[in-house]
Amino acid sequence: MQLLLVSLIPGMDLPSQHQNPTQAMVRNCGYIIRVSAHVFFLISKCIYVCLRSACSMDQGSCGCCLIQQKVNMIKMYFNMTLAKLEKEYLQTKQSLCNIEASRTAFSVALFDDVTFQCYGPFTLNTNIIYKHVFLNLGDSYSVDTGIFTVPHSGVYTIAITIYSDAGSSGRLLAACASLQVNGQVVSQSREQNRDDQEDSATVVLVLQLMAGDKVAVNLPEGCFLCEYNSFFNTFSAFLLYATE
Template sequence: MGLIKVSPSTQLPCETWDCDCVFKYQKSCCCVANNMYQLSVDTFEILTTIWEGLNNLKRDIDVLTGQHTAFAASMGPLTSPLRCFGPFTRNMPISYSNVTLNNDRAYNPSLGTFTAYDDGYYIFTFTAYSNLITTGLRQYFQLQLMKNGEPVVAVWENNREDTEDSSTQVVLLPLERGDQVYVELLAGRYICGDLKRNMFSGYLLYPN
């Protein structure tokens, strides 16, 4: 099929797609050239969006069908019946060093910190246990769950009657990639006795 010859004096409508104009006389057909350029830009943006969507879909499928992010840890084994953690002059993060589960290695036992690898909703639970039968101290503990340095929930006991006590908190938290969660003991407080009963765990409920 032959090409339509266009004289330089002919005025082309901006929406006319004329190959001879585009490839031979672009200087006089800037409207058509701009349309072609915009089409290439739009096509690239659409393909980029599709690529990102497929990557996100693959990640979600891997999370839902693969190994879920989860961890479980407790404080170290008891070395003495009089052993206590605390008191300290400042709030002290607890490093639950006895790790029994750590999928994706999202939990750092040295720091006691969980770091989210994916956006989503996470379940966390921690138990505070203190046994003062052999110490003669008053029951005086307070632990709180922290998200990025801010307290979320806490457990505490402050009386002279209980010699053995425990408390547990369970919380659902929305996290973004890089958010950190840990448990800390408040300044001046302590927990004693069978410390391995103090536990911290969490898992990804579903990705966002």
């Protein structure tokens, strides 16, 4: 069916392999609206030219004036429908633009180098600065501060993973971190003991955030995180849907 429409209506095109199909649909919809309006105008003009002379000669018997009235009614209905379609087309196009503009997602890890190294411990609570960037769509995460600045009000999924290694059995293990929004703790994980040489934890939340909110992962005083041979400590978030 789509191929048939493309062949019947010059100007329409099928989305290529690398083209957004939604954008192609919106563009083709607008083109069909314009073509339909032009075709109806030509049909109405032809009917009007053919019937005008006959109606002026014999209005009582040929009934062409009634036909002309029907054509005018259809034309009025078509214009109303066309205006509604054009309005919906513009709204759809705007919605698509808004969706593309609000795309936000990032995922980062603690170190670029995965050889064994640790972050902390510090004598004060410290924001963790993740240096290895897997993805930073929208550039809302800062590798200089470790802070994710919310670009659009909406509902977000946020996840952190932590891992630490005491180095040997019997030494103090302090694997802990807290997720904070605007400096306030939202959730945290803490594991401090001398029984385990290593331990890990994961925190996943769905939060409604406002544009401008600051989201960060904080390392509590005395805690430390370690990595080796892989990216064990990560911080990720993505926008589920915008509410603004």
